[in-house]
Amino acid sequence: MCGKRPISKIIATLMILSSIATGLQAQFPNSSTAEFEEIIVKFEIPRLINRDIFAQYDGRSLFLPMVDIFRLLEINIRTDPENGKYYGEFLSLDNKFEIDLEKGRAKCFGKSSEFGPHDYYRTDTELFLRLELFERIFDMKMHFNFSQLSVYLALSKDFPAYQKLKRNAEHKKLLAREASAKDIQDIPYKREHLKAGVADWTITLNPLEKKGQYFGLGLGGMLFGGDVTVSGTGNSGTSFQSDQVRYKWHYVFNNNSYLTQLEMGEINAGGALLRRLDGILVTNKPQVQRKYFQTVEISGHAGQGWEVELYVNNNLEDFAHTDENGDYSFLTDINYGSSRVLLKMYGPNGEIQTREEFVRAPYNLIPKNSFEYTL
Secondary structure: OOOHHHHHHHHHHHHHHHHHHHHHHHHOOOOOOOOOEEEEEEEEEOOOEEEEEEEEEOOOOEEEEHHHHHHHOOOEEEEEHHHOEEEEEOOOOOOEEEEEOOOOEEEEOOEEEEOOHHHEEEOOOOEEEEHHHHHHHHOOOEEEEOOOOEEEEOOOOOOHHHHHHHHHHHHHHHHHHHHHHOOOOOOOOOOOOEEEEEEEEEEEEOOOOOOOEEEEEEEEEEEOOEEEEEEEEEEOOOEEOHHHOEEEEEEEOOOOOOOOEEEEEEEEOOOOOOOEEEEEEEEOOOOOOOOEEEEEEEEEEOOOOOEEEEEEOOEEEEEEEOOOOOEEEEEEEEEOEEEEEEEEEEOOOOOEEEEEEEEEEOOOOOOOOOOOOEO
């Protein structure tokens, strides 16, 4: 009786140790079935990533850290190590993925894949997947060079990290354009009392008519600080025709909002007449037709940590990050005609939203608090 009691205790102890080992194996299914060695490999994606990462090697296959790689690519991933689940959105919010270690099943791109305990290695903070499993689940075909300890993955333009890289490049170009615009200097307009300019002439021959030689002459220059133009036409039979002679003297007043232009000679009458006549015209209209109409504020709410880009007519005009309340605000110039205003919003978890509107400014409108006249 005394000799049997220690044996029963030993058997009970062995059973307890066996159950503990079984529990550990269930928690870390492949940690006891294979010897893993932690190594450092170079992970490379052309034009995007080139850095060293920790990997696991069992003597035959390479296991890469899924959580670390997805965070490098800025792919939204959430982890639940206690339940053995890893899930998120792969490349787009519509494409949800999930890896369930207990069931040995993975879902992505609307399809399911089965895998076994030998296909992964898990730690408290990371899930290492066999290289082939990345291709089977996520279509991420990787190439491992054992001699150089490097892993190569082809670049996909759908990677969120690459999309962000392109946005940052466009942001730098925008800032460079703004900086170069500050270096532009205005060249002062030099007036001359009398200076020759240009001559434009044409000759047309028609052998079927007696008066088939036609010609035209146009002259331009500066006179008393303004520009003057004279033009006329004629033919070999009647020479110059006085009723076809056109002339105009045009003077520009700088830095004067009440009187900007003076014209003498043949002028283009506005209003209801809409015809040419000889006379004098004064106006405060700008010499160059306006393009800018007014500055408008575009604001809204996206959420904390969002990045917002402002496009006007497909050109990047500004970018900003939302404030602590998740709001954004832009001041942008609107030109005459129709302007397409597009907002692209990028969330911290890979979300993408767009907001589009059209702003129309008729050409016969003038900016606020301004007036124009023509006499």
